Amino acid sequence: MPAMHLKIIQYLKSAEGFVSGEDISRELGVSRSAVWKCIEDLRQEGYKVEAVPHHGYKLAALPDRLIAWEVQHNLGTRKFGCAVHHFAEIGSTMDEAFRLGMSGAPEGTVVAAELQTKGRGRLGRAWVSPGGSGLYFSLLLRPKLSTAEAARLTLLSSVALSEAVEKCSGVSALIKWPNDLLLGGRKLAGILTELRAEVDRVDFAVVGIGLNVNTAHKELPPEATSLKNESGQGYSRVAILQEFLRTFERRYLVLAKQGFGPALEEWRKRSATIGRRVRFEERGHKFEGLATGLADDGGLMVQLDNKQTVKRMAGDVIVELKDKKV
């Protein structure tokens, strides 16, 4: 957005009540017709600007869109959100972020969309992404991790998302291993991490998040829910995205300095999976057992009914047996 538009938004935001076009014009050193033109542009972007003769202009509402300037306003991060690419509609934010990664975009670049036509989840599954009500974005990372350690990014971002949602809405969402947030047993958010890597070293990673914020129940698959659906009230997607970027960046810096321990500890507290009976298949055999913990590499520890303990990695399909919570 051009600098003049940003200045006018800033000015309107800082004002209490109405400000006259003349005041804006004088303060910013531009003509009144230029002010009027900018305000028309802002209305196009979704800003609700009231205009009353002899009173002037008032910012009545911000656009509920993930536009760069709103996301970056008072963000206060070092890198995360340094660039925000916003799309009204896109196939998948993952693919665009991946392309940006390949062309050298910096760590912290965000790709956000109002609507995804080909949103996807883990193992190539589809992720339903109806327009304007959910938070769909991907974040480009350039971590110094081996390929084997990359699973940490999924766990780290699930912790950060659970924390950010809690801070913005008061709602405590649990983490279903390895990459979903649950609310009342239904899917609130999915997290997907994709890599470009040598066989042993991550070149870059893209963490993608789909969070159902204000999405109506009828727009979602039956096993899913939204924040609004559960709590009865709507939330600002921009505010949640900002809080996520702050929280995740903090945890990401801790990962580099102190290792994975602090995130693991928080993950365990927010886990929906630990303490549940789970079922999985391996080479045609079915196993059942109790999910007892999380290994340091992000694997799920399962105590089988024969008392043997095995570790499952994120690529494995685990079924949680809902009626048998211990």
Added chain:
Amino acid sequence: MPAMHLKIIQYLKSAEGFVSGEDISRELGVSRSAVWKCIEDLRQEGYKVEAVPHHGYKLAALPDRLIAWEVQHNLGTRKFGCAVHHFAEIGSTMDEAFRLGMSGAPEGTVVAAELQTKGRGRLGRAWVSPGGSGLYFSLLLRPKLSTAEAARLTLLSSVALSEAVEKCSGVSALIKWPNDLLLGGRKLAGILTELRAEVDRVDFAVVGIGLNVNTAHKELPPEATSLKNESGQGYSRVAILQEFLRTFERRYLVLAKQGFGPALEEWRKRSATIGRRVRFEERGHKFEGLATGLADDGGLMVQLDNKQTVKRMAGDVIVELKDKKV
């Protein structure tokens, strides 16, 4: 290349000695001027076609270029080489193959170039790729492997490349763990594997090969050599690429059916590293020991001087101590 051109090449290849333009024209059902036009095009592509009045045409030499039709001619593979994208000059065949992978190109797609301006090796290092004399290509794979198993692709391709070079030239190149071929202790080829992956599952892999075939010593870094340099004679890059595609596809199919064992066994036979003293650093400490074997996951087993045995993965830097071969 248009079908008519391919038919004319085929016809000239199958002929013994000269064939008249009239014969070609009658055989293929096109005008003599169309035949003449096609032959001009083929000369542009690098085919040497002699023309003698009253005798006709004769194919004197094939172009020594990695053009699709020559690579695919009598290739006899199932998938590998199914598409060949040939560039006179490119930044890196890896990036182009990666882009093709992202846009859904099929397994077995090859990107080959006469010259790379930004050829690269492992850990972001440069790979010198002078024009027209080396074999530079990338191969797109869509293996059913976990991310952790992807190192197998590098080892598999190093075995296949060593075998293909041996079959085409009689020269036995040894494999320096994890990804180089050596001849007389100098670098003959480098292999790089890059992935697009979820944290646990490979989406696609690109195996890139740089092989110094007919490259003059003065065009190479001092630690490198070429097949021509060592053996005194030149080789067809097309023939080596074809043989590699055949050999690698065979080993790749074996991997899917019988696992990694057969390739590992061959790798050990061709290893330049096993039996050598090696040095590496870990967290600021230097270690020396004897490379004793290859683990099933492709890691290098090293017996330290204190008799403890450790495993090094491909991301680690290992220095082979050249004067201490045991």
